[in-house]
Amino acid sequence: MDNSIKLKKNNGLLRCTIIGFITASLAFCLFVIRNGGILTICDDFNSQQLTFAQAVWNVVHNGNGGEWCWNLDLGTSVVNGFAFYNLGSPFYWIFLALPKGIFPYLVAPLYVLKYTVATVTAYVYLRLFTNKETGWKNDFALIGALLYAFSGFQAVNLMFFHFHDVVAFFPLLLWGVETIDDKKKRPWFILAIFINCFVNYFFFIQEVIFMVIYFLFRYWKEPVKDTLKKMLTCIICGVAGVGMAAALFVPSVLYIKENSRSDMALFLRNFVFDSKSLLHLIKGVLLPGDVMPDNSAVISQNWDSPSCYLPLFGISLVIAFIAKDKSWLKKLLVFLLIVSVFPFAQSGFLLFTAVYQRWWYMMVLVMALATVKVLEEPKEYFMSKGLLFYVFLTTAFFLAIKFIPWNSNKEQIIYYEDRFTYFYVIAVSGPILIDILYRMNKLKYGAVLAATVLFCAFTTGLTLYYYKDDDTSKYIGKYEAAMNLKVLDGQYRYSTRDNVYTLTGGAAGIGCFSSTIENSAHEFSRMLDVDTNNSSQGRIDVPGLSRLLGGRYVINNEPVSEGVVDTVSYKDTTLYVTEQEAFPIGFAMDKYMYAGELAKLPFEKRGIALMYGAAIMPAQTNDVEPVMSHIDTSAIDFNASLDDLAREAQAKAVKNFTRDAHGFKCTTDYDKDTFVYFSVPNDRGWTVTIDGQKTFVVDTCGMMLLKVPSGNHSVEFSYHTYGFKAGIVLAALSWTAFAGYCIYSAVNNKKAGKGAKA
Secondary structure, eight states: OOHHHHHHHHHHHHHHHHHHHHHHHHHHHHHHHHTTTOOOOSHHIIIIIHHHHHHHHHHHHHSTTOOEETTSTTOEEHHHHHIIIIITOHHHHHHHTSOTTOHHHHHHHHHHHHHHHHHHHHHHHHGGGSOTTSOGGGOHHHHHHHHHHTSHHHHHTTTOTTHHHHHHHTHHHHHHHHTTTOGGGHHHHHHHHHHHHHHOHHHHHHHHHHHHHHHHHHHTTSOHHHHHHHHHHHHHHHHHHHHHTHHHHHHHHHHHHSOOOOOOOSOGGGTSOOHHHHHHHHHHHHSOOOOGGGOSBSOSOOOSOOOOOOTTTTTHHHHHHHHHOOSHHHHHHHHHHHHHTOHHHHGGGGTTSOOOSTTHHHHHHHHHHHHHHHHHSTTTTTHHHHHHHHHHHHHHHHHHHHHSOSSTTOOOOBSOHHHHHHHHHHHHHHHHHHHHHHHTTOOOHHHHHHHHHHHHHHHHHHHHHHHOOSOHHHHHHHHHHHTTOOOSOTTOEESOOOHHHHHHSSOOOSOOBOSOSOHHHHHHHHHTTOOOSSBOGGGGGSTTHHHHTTEEEEEESSOOSSOEEEEEEETTEEEEEEEOOOOOSEEEEOEEEEHHHHHHSOHHHHHHHHHHOEEEOGGGHHHHTTTSEEOOGGGOOTTSOHHHHHHHHHHTBOEEEEEETTEEEEEEEESSOEEEEEOSOOOTTEEEEETTEEEOOEEETTEEEEEEOSEEEEEEEEEOOTTHHHHHHHHHHHHHHHHHHHHHHHHHHHHHHHHHHO
16 A cells, blocks of 8 residues: 555544544533533433442442352343443443443443444445545545444433443444455455454344344345355354454353343234334434423323434435445345334344334444535535435425324324424524525535534434433432441341442442343242343332342431431431341241242232242252242231341341352351242352352242251352353463464565565
């Protein structure tokens, strides 16, 4: 490569980095300055993203290499619980090197960094398709990169901090597909596959499916031999990259294989969207990113990430491109848009388990490419017609939603008229501005770039403004105070389901807001009819259940006159901890009932019933008899004092109970063979020993029963995430092979270079 071309390329990357950084800083700076350097948003962001970050920090710094987090739900594997959110994120690792509690102050700079990286990686991909002879004054790849990095998809997902990691690295995958014939670039493609797989296994599966579709449209016209060669090379690179990411990918795949969240089936109703859902998708295509928990129009709440808006242009130039072009890119765009309007087709990106628009960031990238192609040759693509047609479509949609009643009851589907109107004005003003400049022959690159930067920063900042609904100082007071909550007694938990209380310090609770708790914990919740895909918080509503699960400590926000066992404070926030009688985490139990019998009881009686006996399946009867005996649920006293029942369990508790990130230990001293009930999720990662000898546990609808002999014994539960060791071994082998390949390639390239000079 000529040195001047290299210099231009490096200068382009530098400009891209600087402009991406400036744009992201403009979007976030106002909110950070107003809140003293802190960024809070709402809902999932405050209760999950900020708390999960601190929870992992605590385990990494205090867990001595352990793999079990007691603070997530009733206890969860660190890998299973956090690999989807932050464990594989290089952006998050920055926080791990910094002091405890700083994450709320760090999150805005990390957001800026993510947006900057997304801009750069998109630029690297888009630059492959642009005219490199025009120089920096017409570097439309930079404009396309900004459109991708600051798209409506990014804006609607501001509450999902981890989504932006995925968007930041995805363009490298398509770059790798495009450069697959260049042997010198294959190691970089393998690294791109590794980082995407390692960052988020869930999104990586979608990306692989998208890459297959992209590959087929991109190369289907090439000779079969060449296409097969490219395909084989991609597969080999893919296997290598996934192998290098196996430390997280293998256990994560084994985990989600057992975690059924499917709500799809082969029903006719799943083939098409209802009219309101279809209108909501159209809104996400035409208008800037809205606020998912509280949308301005059509559907009040929708968590599917339905936005692919491109700042300044919308889809105006995509329309112009499709109308004129006949290349593979047009066919790909048409295919993706068709897929978008059929729920069953969309679910294919998630292996037909659910319908989300969480794959749209990939479509946004190729939409940005189409936009760039039109900007380079506006006359060739009749750009003005595309701009005006988009304005017409958006106006028609806006007027229809605003003035046509939804049904015969004159119901309206606009919930925030001002916001909906602002979004419309923003959507049409950009194309109108571009069209006016174009018609006046004043559409200069610098003006378009400046307008793109302003629209990117403004639309992102506007969505963030509408998202914010919390008092930052109040939230931070609670967050900082909760970090000081301690493990008061390892045998007990706090009677709370609030993530801020349970995940920032030592206060393990009895439920949480998370999609990635142990599968066995879901089984336990299903038995009580309180299970949801993303929360175990409903357990606290089951009478008696909080006490059964060890919920001894109660957190109070207001002063309490007596019974306070601990007090923690931060500035104006003080938390008062009191205690109630509760069952210990491990205690002897001599009765059982069948899960079917428990299910027949009213919801409000099931928690109390479990205080009298463990729930098992009929096939497990021989595992527990004759040590345990069956209890007739009709004979249970549901009016008994919960305090008395808890004290009885405390009298039968295991002794010397200790817990840490490696598991837990205790001793037993019963006068006869006894089953001990542990309110800890049963998982294949547990290894159980009694006096150093391995034994097995009996599953009790997700929790654990352990038979211990009479007399003094030492019991130890050691935890290692199922599949984690195998993943580490596979990753080590893959990295070794990759290093060997890189050395081999470097030697060959050096020889080839000498041969060329000779």
